[in-house]
Amino acid sequence: MSRLTFLGAVGEVTGSRYLLDVDGPSRPHRLLLECGLHQGGRELEGANAVPFGRLAGQLEAVVLSHGHLDHAGLLPKLVREGYRGPIHCTADTAELLEIMLVDAAFVMAKDLEWENRWRSRAGKPALEPLYDEDDVVRTLEQCEPHDYGRPVTLPGDVTLVFRDAGHILGSAIVELAIPSGGQRRRLVFSGDLGNPASALMKTPEKVHEADLVLMESTYGDRDHRPLPDTLEEFARVLDEAHADGGNVLIPAFAVGRTQEILYHLSVLYHEGRLHQQMVFLDSPMAIRVTELYARKHKALDPDDLRVLNVAAHGDPGQYLPILRLTRSVEESMAINRIHGGAIIIAGAGMCNGGRIVHHLRYNLERPSTRLVIVGFQARGTLGRQLVEGAERVRVLGEELAVKARVHTLGGFSAHAGQSELIGWAGAFRDHPRFYLVHGEPEAQRALQAALEEAGIQAEIPAYRQRIEL
Numbered sequence: 001m002s003r004l005t006f007l008g009a010v011g012e013v014t015g016s017r018y019l020l021d022v023d024g025p026s027r028p029h030r031l032l033l034e035c036g037l038h039q040g041g042r043e044l045e046g047a048n049a050v051p052f053g054r055l056a057g058q059l060e061a062v063v064l065s066h067g068h069l070d071h072a073g074l075l076p077k078l079v080r081e082g083y084r085g086p087i088h089c090t091a092d093t094a095e096l097l098e099i100m101l102v103d104a105a106f107v108m109a110k111d112l113e114w115e116n117r118w119r120s121r122a123g124k125p126a127l128e129p130l131y132d133e134d135d136v137v138r139t140l141e142q143c144e145p146h147d148y149g150r151p152v153t154l155p156g157d158v159t160l161v162f163r164d165a166g167h168i169l170g171s172a173i174v175e176l177a178i179p180s181g182g183q184r185r186r187l188v189f190s191g192d193l194g195n196p197a198s199a200l201m202k203t204p205e206k207v208h209e210a211d212l213v214l215m216e217s218t219y220g221d222r223d224h225r226p227l228p229d230t231l232e233e234f235a236r237v238l239d240e241a242h243a244d245g246g247n248v249l250i251p252a253f254a255v256g257r258t259q260e261i262l263y264h265l266s267v268l269y270h271e272g273r274l275h276q277q278m279v280f281l282d283s284p285m286a287i288r289v290t291e292l293y294a295r296k297h298k299a300l301d302p303d304d305l306r307v308l309n310v311a312a313h314g315d316p317g318q319y320l321p322i323l324r325l326t327r328s329v330e331e332s333m334a335i336n337r338i339h340g341g342a343i344i345i346a347g348a349g350m351c352n353g354g355r356i357v358h359h360l361r362y363n364l365e366r367p368s369t370r371l372v373i374v375g376f377q378a379r380g381t382l383g384r385q386l387v388e389g390a391e392r393v394r395v396l397g398e399e400l401a402v403k404a405r406v407h408t409l410g411g412f413s414a415h416a417g418q419s420e421l422i423g424w425a426g427a428f429r430d431h432p433r434f435y436l437v438h439g440e441p442e443a444q445r446a447l448q449a450a451l452e453e454a455g456i457q458a459e460i461p462a463y464r465q466r467i468e469l
């Protein structure tokens with residue numbers, strides 16, 4: 001019998017990792033599905049340092065659903081520890097990975113430089129990074145890009161097909177046919193399923209055949225606010241900021257959310273509803289990803305692109321003429337001199353680092369400023385403090401009074417809500433076994449109950465649980 005072991009994204013939304021032991025025609029084979037980074041807090045991130053051990057040498061293939069770090073961010077560590085086999089992903093994921101992993105290695109090296117300076121003063125030994133740029137280069141060389149819908153043969157006579165998951169550029173649902181006990185068993189892994197309402201991405205493909213389904217459950221406990229309501233609120237906030245003569249700050253995640261916000265700003269601009277004269281995208285990584293999205297516009301939702309009435313190729317400024325891409329630190333610092341009328345999109349998405357922190361320092365004490373939160377803010381981050389209405393916060397070592405107005409817009413999400421998850425699950429014929437992954441326990445239990453009402457039985461696996469296919 002072939003088996004699957006749950007090694008990550010169990011009762012949590014990061015660190016995706018599933019091991020497949022395939023009972024092949026002549027000998028056993030080991031394959032890995034996902035190799036994600038644990039994110040959010042020291043304790044959780046400590047899990048990233050645990051060595052892969054013998055597994056790195058035993059694996060014959062890695063399959064990857066998409067380029068987000070919580071799914072792909074430990075690949076260079078696997079390679080550093082000796083994995084030399086192929087990494088199967090979609091072609092767009094391979095290109096996105098190049099941006100994501102180079103940045104991850106860079107940020108890691110920078111953080112470690114600070115930490116090691118402190119450790120050396122305290123007489124402690126220096127820490128090693130999980131991986132460096134050389135490991136990333138090798139990882140990228142091992143990527144084997146594939147198109148959606150094209151079957152690929154993996155070791156052990158396993159067949160792989162990617163389907164569009166509509167979550168971010170290149171994101172895929174993974175379909176595997178695996179020999180097990182003399183039969184072929186069909187395993188479908190949802191990857192991260194997109195939100196059909198969100199701009200630019202296509203609707204997640206439905207799959208009808210499976211014996212076993214691993215389904216994400218990030219928003220298993222709720223539906224998102226309808227997008228049109230969110231967009232109206234967004235437009236109103238922009239209007240008010242313009243009337244008050246203040247800047248609008250949008251902390252944004254580099255992949256997906258940034259491009260979606262730029263899309264909505266473009267639509268408002270073309271409708272003549274955007275009064276601001278300057279939009280800054282102030283993040284070198286988000287700029288690179290935005291340019292990739294523009295180059296890959298054929299993979300995006302054609303209906304959304306039609307709204308812009310332009311073939312969005314080359315410079316993203318073509319569809320938002322007032323967009324300024326600020327790559328250098330000098331250009332970024334120059335924005336600080338602007339006291340009103342600008343929209344500033346900068347990372348990090350949770351305000352826990354990056355250029356947004358500097359903009360907060362200059363704008364948070366002005367009552368005319370609008371801070372627009374468009375993504376999830378984890379506990380312990382500056383973004384979370386601001387969302388929860390903190391009156392004073394520490395920014396870059398300085399205590400600031402929060403006079404800016406903070407708006408949280410809940411309708412921008414790159415994940416399917418509960419109803420969409422149930423709809424996707426309901427498309428399978430023949431009652432496959434469902435396992436809920438990639439979700440916090442409350443969300444998983446709520447989804448399990450809602451699926452049950454829809455006549456679908458789903459289990460919540462435990463860490464290291466092993467199941468037979």
Ligand SMILES: [Zn+2]
Pocket residue numbers: 066068167192
């Ligand atoms: Zn994702």
